[in-house]
Amino acid sequence: MMSNGERSLKSLNMKWLVLLASADVVGVLFFVAPELVNGASLTQIGIGRVLTTTLMPVVVLLIVNVLPHNVKSALVYWKPLGVLPGSEAFTKYGPADPRIDMAALKKNFGALPTDPTEQNSKWYKLYKQVANEPEVAEAHKLFLMYRDMAVMSLALVVLVPIALFVAHAASPSPWIAASVFAAQYLVTALSARWSGIRFVCNVLAIHSAREAAAPKAGTATKTAS
Numbered sequence: 001m002m003s004n005g006e007r008s009l010k011s012l013n014m015k016w017l018v019l020l021a022s023a024d025v026v027g028v029l030f031f032v033a034p035e036l037v038n039g040a041s042l043t044q045i046g047i048g049r050v051l052t053t054t055l056m057p058v059v060v061l062l063i064v065n066v067l068p069h070n071v072k073s074a075l076v077y078w079k080p081l082g083v084l085p086g087s088e089a090f091t092k093y094g095p096a097d098p099r100i101d102m103a104a105l106k107k108n109f110g111a112l113p114t115d116p117t118e119q120n121s122k123w124y125k126l127y128k129q130v131a132n133e134p135e136v137a138e139a140h141k142l143f144l145m146y147r148d149m150a151v152m153s154l155a156l157v158v159l160v161p162i163a164l165f166v167a168h169a170a171s172p173s174p175w176i177a178a179s180v181f182a183a184q185y186l187v188t189a190l191s192a193r194w195s196g197i198r199f200v201c202n203v204l205a206i207h208s209a210r211e212a213a214a215p216k217a218g219t220a221t222k223t224a225s
Contacts, residue, residue, distance in 0.1 A: 086123030146192035
């Protein structure tokens, strides 16, 4: 189930998804299959612009929301299991980040899990405590944006060539379009992956810094006296 915070971040990202989809349409029509535009009348072009503007947000929503979040993450991390962002928080991402004091986390939050599902569950509890921190919210926003861009790009690898075949575009056009969107998928998937890692590590870094900065009980008592 999607949290209210995630819905809000996805709403903020919608304009970027629509802009990317619109740029994709323009790129296909003017660079990949220009013959479809050259043979169209001004009226047809005007109608196409209106339909694109009106329908694009709906099409984007349908594409990016048709898959559950764990499948989307699998398309980003290229793994069938353990694909949620926090699944390797304590065994891979946290220890590799120099900002994070893993010993401090273990001391203050108990034994850190190694099972992917348990890691994600533990990390998620820590995330909810700092969800509104700017560096966490921004990293989360970028992860969701690039993840949905990757999903949309992968769908376009299939949908655009089919549309070009139906529209009787020149024979190289569908294959060129498929290659372009495959490259776009690769770039956005990698961007989502790195944003997801930053998202996970920012949560752990904040908790690590807070615990390290917290005064010890004895010191606090001595200062108060």
